[in-house]
Amino acid sequence: MADARPSQLFRNKSAKIAAIPMIVTALFVFVGGTAWTIVYSFTKSGLLPRLKWVGLDQYERLWSTKRWIVSIENLMIYGLSMLVLVFVIGFILAALIDQKIRFENTIRTVILYPYALSFVVTGLVWQWILNPEFGIESIVRSWGWESFAFDPLYNADIAIFGVLIAGLWQGSGLVMVLMLAGLRGIDQEVWKAARVDGIPAWKTYIFIVIPMMRPVFITTLVLVVTGIVKIYDLIVAQTGGGPGISTEVPAKYVYDMMFQANNLGQGFAASTMMLLTVALVVIPWAFLEFGGSKKRG
Template sequence: MNASSKPKLSFGEYLPKIVVAPTFVATLIFIYGFMLWNAWLSFSSSRMLPKYDWVGLKQYERLFANDRWWVAAENLLIFGVLFIVTCLVIGLFLAIFLDQKVRAEGAIRTIYLYPMALSFIVTGTAWKWILNPELGIQRMFREMGWESFSFDWLVNSDMAIYTVVIAGVWQSSGFVMALCLAGLRGVDENIVKAARVDGASMPAIYRRIIIPGLGPVFFSALIVLTHIAIKSFDLIVALTGGGPGYATDVPATFMYTYAFTRGQIGVGSAASMMMLMAVVAIIVPYLYSELREKKQ
């Protein structure tokens, strides 16, 4: 067969590649390209403006010597653990409740899921009003007669980080509920019936059969919630602004403050690279497990 007899590709066969190409190029440049640029800046002496010299790990040394960074890291640990665990527990119990075929299940499910339709800016602003001692819960109870009632967590530097947990859990528990409910509805009813015939109670069935079978659901929820916790910038900015002082700083707000407010681009870039490493440490095991399951 000579070259002239080879089938020619039509424009329709090239069209999908032409349509996808701009998105692919934009992703390559504006995501991965800027990630590499940020990585280079973290090894440079950049301050007010980017520089492209090489100073090794100097910016990381400055970062780790900064007490505010360790406060931010500790806050992320506190927020992340409480946020993830509470969302998983509440989401699971809500899903079990709805799995009992309650009346108006659709309406209740919508109410639980409604916070997910809001942005974290809206959530943070709403809870800032609710938790404000002069406007929200504290004032309401005092006007009802409990003059000694105090709920000033929002302005208490030791307790402010827990207000972020409250707002985050309120928004994200419905997401976990939806995942768990889908998992519960996928359980084989014959297994449950067989356990009931053997005399097992429903709490025991949930504890020993159904909940252990939701492992992949919990793992997926864990990955998403951890990702949300690490990126928790807009919620904290709207709710506490990182304060009082920098009591509710997390790595995301620390990075923004140093890179764009204090003119410490190198330190901010180093902070963002540490956040990236945290995300990679979570995503890589997840991808490995997914690929391993598909291979098996």
């Protein structure tokens, strides 16, 4: 009897073969690669990775480097502003478009197209528009407002907001589309019921619709946050980190340390810090989404 049973290992053989790339990627690249980087962040690797342990030295150096501190500050400022604004803008646009308007497709298409462009293209366009010699500043001045000053890319104090403008332009369409999908996913009878009950539209949005869209908000949040942490190309193209180090970000710090400064250990430590940042957002989310889902059925 028992010998007739086909071996468990070879059952479903084709499916297992088909999953090999996934298994290799998951184990070797994602788990293995991450573990490797974390391990080597405790070493004195320079031009080449070396297993010479230095404990937390790399992290101490990292947190005493001005450029890294500025990078983290920039990420915080950019991240928080981006998060708040992209949600506010995205939701308001979605709510406006959801009013059964004419030209819906055209408007949606125009708002979303920047998302199809690369960060490099985005950064370069806004570099041009924000150019004080030819761009917005010079135009407003030519209208007669001689003292008008708007040169975010040349003013270290506000340079990161110049990047923010470009980031919002590129990314708010995505949030708008997701929010719109969320709004459309809500049962129309909720609106009818609210209308019969005489609840004003803004109240219906805040107290009924937005709470119902919780899943959409959470997944959008995760998408936006992971996108913010990864921000790199936009900075490289738009400001190159300048003026000075005023628009440096962690991802750029990692790249420069690894591939330009031959200081791998710093790169590993910095990227591990980035991982930590993402984990702080993703793990609670995963817990809420999947851990809690058992209770909700």
